[in-house]
Every structure is written in C-alpha cells, then in structure tokens.
Amino acid sequence: MESNSNYKTINSFFDVELKEDYLLVIDIDDTILAYEGMTRKWWKEKMDHYLEIHDTYEKADNACINNWKTHIENKNPCHTDKDGFFDLISRAKQLNLEYFIVTARDKDHEEITHEHLNYLGIIDVDVYFTSGEDKSQIIHTVMSKPLECYKKIVFIDDLRENLDDVKDYFGDENVVCYKFKHSID
Numbered sequence: 001m002e003s004n005s006n007y008k009t010i011n012s013f014f015d016v017e018l019k020e021d022y023l024l025v026i027d028i029d030d031t032i033l034a035y036e037g038m039t040r041k042w043w044k045e046k047m048d049h050y051l052e053i054h055d056t057y058e059k060a061d062n063a064c065i066n067n068w069k070t071h072i073e074n075k076n077p078c079h080t081d082k083d084g085f086f087d088l089i090s091r092a093k094q095l096n097l098e099y100f101i102v103t104a105r106d107k108d109h110e111e112i113t114h115e116h117l118n119y120l121g122i123i124d125v126d127v128y129f130t131s132g133e134d135k136s137q138i139i140h141t142v143m144s145k146p147l148e149c150y151k152k153i154v155f156i157d158d159l160r161e162n163l164d165d166v167k168d169y170f171g172d173e174n175v176v177c178y179k180f181k182h183s184i185d
C-alpha cells in the first residue's frame, strides 16, 4: 500500500481499514469491477478520436460515453479483487456499518448495472447513480445520519477528482480516501 498526502493507493480491498461507526462508500467502474479491453487506455484512445471529429469537449465526451455503453452491453465484467471485495462487505456487516455503492453512471443504465453486479454475485448492496453529478452530493443525500454521527467516511474510487470532491466536501478530517488501482487490461 502506497500513501501520499491525500489518500492511500490500494490494489486490494483487504487493505481497507474499517472500524465501528464508519460509513463505507464504494465506486463501481475500475474499482469493484472492470471490463477487459475497456479500461483507462480505451477511454483515452476513444476520447482522442472523438476530440478530432467533434468541436467541443462535451460532444466528444458524450460520444465516448455512448460508445462505452454500447460496448458494455455486450460484455461481462470481471472482479478487480473478488475475495477482497466480499471480505470487505462481510467486515462491514460484522461491524454493523452503513455501506453503499455510488457510481457516476447514468440512472438510465440502472438495469445493465444491476445485471452486471448480479453476474459478479453482488446482490445485496444499494447502488446510487450520480449521472455525472458530484459524488459528494449524492453521499450527503443518501447517508442516513448527520455527518457527526459517523467516525469516518471511507470512500474508495479509482479517480482522483472523485476522491478530491468527497474530501473537500466533507472535510479532510472526516474522510478516509482510498484510490483503487487494479491490474486488468
């Protein structure tokens, strides 16, 4: 596990420390699961391509997301860390923690998302869709108690901007961020 000033980089959920009265929030894409051949490199190549043919970043981004959606509808995901993930959930249950998934996916992708989580055996975790909004806002809306009732919010995501958003919103002292890094290509 490597550490920097803002968060810990992990490649296994076994490295996530849970304690009583923590709130656990986990991302989906490139955190819990990944699609072979559709990771960061795929996004970069597609984005470069769409930036060449579209006149705005937004249009290119939309084209990229649509392309990604078409692709994942015909693919099965794989676990990034199957044993670690189920161990994490089981530890959260033992400690009686509140936990849920927050994804940047659109709400209109709810069906395929549940299908793919089910495929991986993930059936009993609530999923919230930000549809591109800040994850901090959704967490704030969904968490059942006021912030001061939690000892810490544990937030696991692969993207720095999401980790920064949650840290900034809830305050450095209230959040433990983990940057997940898997090795699926």
Ligand SMILES: [Mg+2]
Residues within 6 Å of the ligand: 027, 028, 029, 030, 031, 157, 158, 159
């Ligand atoms: Mg992600």
